[in-house]
Amino acid sequence: MLKIALPNKGRLSDEVRELFNDAGLEVRVRGERALTASLGGEFEAIFVRAQDIPEFVADGAADAGVTGWDLVCESGRELDMLMDLEFGRCRLVVAAREESGIQKLEDIQDGVRVASSFTRLTQEFFTKRGQSVKVVPVSGATEIAPHLGIADIIVDLTSTGSTLKMNGLREVGTIVQSSARLIARKGHVPDAAAQLDELRQALGSVLAARGKRYLMANVPRRVLPNVHEVLPGLNGPTVVEVQGGDFVAVHAVVPARNIYRTINSLKNLGCQGILVTRIERLMP
Ligand SMILES: Nc1ncnc2c1ncn2[C@@H]1O[C@H](COP(=O)(O)OP(=O)(O)OP(=O)(O)O)[C@@H](O)[C@H]1O
Ligand SMILES: O=P(O)(O)OC[C@H]1O[C@H](OP(=O)(O)OP(=O)(O)O)[C@H](O)[C@@H]1O
Ligand SMILES: [Mg+2]
Numbered sequence: 001m002l003k004i005a006l007p008n009k010g011r012l013s014d015e016v017r018e019l020f021n022d023a024g025l026e027v028r029v030r031g032e033r034a035l036t037a038s039l040g041g042e043f044e045a046i047f048v049r050a051q052d053i054p055e056f057v058a059d060g061a062a063d064a065g066v067t068g069w070d071l072v073c074e075s076g077r078e079l080d081m082l083m084d085l086e087f088g089r090c091r092l093v094v095a096a097r098e099e100s101g102i103q104k105l106e107d108i109q110d111g112v113r114v115a116s117s118f119t120r121l122t123q124e125f126f127t128k129r130g131q132s133v134k135v136v137p138v139s140g141a142t143e144i145a146p147h148l149g150i151a152d153i154i155v156d157l158t159s160t161g162s163t164l165k166m167n168g169l170r171e172v173g174t175i176v177q178s179s180a181r182l183i184a185r186k187g188h189v190p191d192a193a194a195q196l197d198e199l200r201q202a203l204g205s206v207l208a209a210r211g212k213r214y215l216m217a218n219v220p221r222r223v224l225p226n227v228h229e230v231l232p233g234l235n236g237p238t239v240v241e242v243q244g245g246d247f248v249a250v251h252a253v254v255p256a257r258n259i260y261r262t263i264n265s266l267k268n269l270g271c272q273g274i275l276v277t278r279i280e281r282l283m284p
Helices: 013-022 050-059 069-075 119-128 142-148 162-166 190-210 221-230 256-268
Strands: 003-007 027-029 036-039 043-048 064-068 079-084 090-097 113-116 134-137 153-158 169-178 180-185 212-220 238-241 247-255 272-278
Touching: 003 013, 003 050, 013 027, 013 190, 043 050, 050 064, 050 069, 050 079, 050 180, 064 069, 069 079, 069 119, 069 169, 069 180, 079 190, 090 142, 113 119, 113 142, 119 134, 119 153, 119 169, 142 153, 142 162, 153 162, 153 169, 162 169, 180 190, 190 212, 212 221, 212 256, 221 247, 221 256, 247 256, 256 272
Parallel strands: 003 043, 003 064, 113 134, 113 153
Antiparallel strands: 027 036, 036 043, 064 180, 079 180, 090 153, 090 169, 212 247, 212 272, 238 247
16 A cells, blocks of 8 residues: 655645545544554555655655655655645745845845755755855744844745744745645656556545536526626536426536626526535546
């Protein structure tokens, strides 16, 4: 049975579990602190720190894993990136104190001390730019480093920007755009490849369904051509005869983000009995 390494706590763990559950790979843990679990009886999950997952997968302790792209890049290990899971979006950025006078990357002088837990990416980034900095390794609460006088600038993750702001820091450049990814060891055996492809499709079908809604409506026959314009659907809407009436029933998969407008357009065309439901899985 293939082993999948999943984050045991922190930012990504809840959403990873939810995604696997929604894909029919229910996480069955044996007690709160269990380190392994069955994933719907198809895979074995091992729960470890997000940071360790790239190493574990690269070394073969797990066949695949889910972790942040930032951590995959920081590990420097060669891994197959199988899919972007679209959550855990954040950026690894360079930030300086607001009063430092550093507005952009070019303002950073040689010899500047940079606090980060992403020491490898930080070093590589400045070396590539031809800037010689001194990396100060920290393992957390990086934002405090400039205030303690142990560094001049920092490299850390941000999403909303509120932590930087709260600490009087200004973002001056981006090193990596990140999100949670499904990764696998390079050159795994063909049998694993087939199973990982099924996994990728299962997770992909959940992600695809999240952005869509299933819409049904009773449509006056005479406005059907106009409804076709409002509801292009995946392969065009399905039209079902409603016996003995002037109405037909129309079913379509529509983008969730347009649903407000779509319903109003249908109402204005005289449609009735409009019903919208969530979709669990979508494999076009
Ligand atoms: N503010 C954020 N917004 C969105 N995603 C984030 C954010 N911070 C971190 N992440 C993502 O979550 C991953 C794991 O971060 P998390 O905070 O859970 O663990 P950690 O701080 O590295 O480790 P630990 O808390 O176990 O010491 C990061 O590598 C990144 O991909
Ligand atoms: O831009 P924001 O939305 O403010 O998010 C940024 C913060 O999120 C992460 O920390 P986290 O909350 O995971 O805590 P940690 O330092 O314990 O990892 C990151 O290290 C930043 O401190
Ligand atoms: Mg964190």
